[in-house]
Amino acid sequence: MPGKLGRTSKERKALLRNQASQLLWYGKIETTAPKAKELRSYVEKLITKAVNTYDDNIEFEVTTTDKKGKEVKVTSVKDGPRKLAARRLIMSKTYDLQEIKGFNEKKKDYKARTADVQHPLMDKLFNEIAPKYAARKEELGQGGGYTRIYLLGERRGDGAEVAIIELV
Numbered sequence: 001m002p003g004k005l006g007r008t009s010k011e012r013k014a015l016l017r018n019q020a021s022q023l024l025w026y027g028k029i030e031t032t033a034p035k036a037k038e039l040r041s042y043v044e045k046l047i048t049k050a051v052n053t054y055d056d057n058i059e060f061e062v063t064t065t066d067k068k069g070k071e072v073k074v075t076s077v078k079d080g081p082r083k084l085a086a087r088r089l090i091m092s093k094t095y096d097l098q099e100i101k102g103f104n105e106k107k108k109d110y111k112a113r114t115a116d117v118q119h120p121l122m123d124k125l126f127n128e129i130a131p132k133y134a135a136r137k138e139e140l141g142q143g144g145g146y147t148r149i150y151l152l153g154e155r156r157g158d159g160a161e162v163a164i165i166e167l168v
Contacts, residue, residue, distance in 0.1 A: 003038050016042050021095040023147075024125055028166035033151055036165040040147050046093060047125075047133060047146045049086045054130035056080035087122055097121045129167070 005012055015035070020043050022029050031039070062074050079087060099120045101110045117123050137143050145168065152162045 002041075003034055005034060005038060017093060017095055020046065020093065021097055021121060023165060023167065024094065024129065025097050025121055028164060030152075030162065030164050032155075033149075033161035033163040036149050036163040039165055040149065042093075044144055044146050046090050047129065048143060049090060050125050050130040051134050051137065051143070053080075053083040053086040054126045054134065056083035083126070087126065090125065091119065091122060094121060 005015065007015065016039060019029060019031060019035065019039050023039065023043055024046070056079065057077050058080050059075060059077050062076055064072055064074060066072050096119055099110075099114045099117065101107070105113075114120070133146055148166055148168050150164045150166075152164060154160065155162045
């Protein structure tokens with residue numbers, strides 16, 4: 001039975017959603033040990049879903065006419081049914097984080113970089129994290145074990161056990 005973390009179910013789900021989103025985005029977060037242990041199974045299920053479906057794409061050609069009346073064939077790629085279902089499930093279990101503008105990045109450059117990305121966290125999960133762990137799965141012959149927890153000791157103020165959870 002999962003731990004309740006001293007919260008109601010709504011609060012617990014919101015906490016796990018927030019921490020899972022932050023962990024997937026930054027790759028590492030610091031929290032209390034019981035929260036980290038709950039978060040581990042939550043995040044590993046999401047990553048496994050992404051690893052199993054990240055390469056389910058459908059390519060198709062669309063013929064359109066341009067301004068001069070000339071027919072142009074454009075090849076497009078969209079998610080397959082398994083990947084789409086997985087993406088929607090993961091989106092329901094995480095918050096949608098937005099790209100952050102770089103310190104010295106101009107507004108025009110930022111807009112150009114983020115123009116075609118609607119859900120940056122999903123894009124990062126399916127295009128960076130999932131392929132990396134899929135290659136690791138084939139190389140080592142194991143699935144799972146995507147996170148690591150380091151126990152740091154007790155927090156000074158309240159004596160709570162603090163831990164860092166990170167993606168391997």
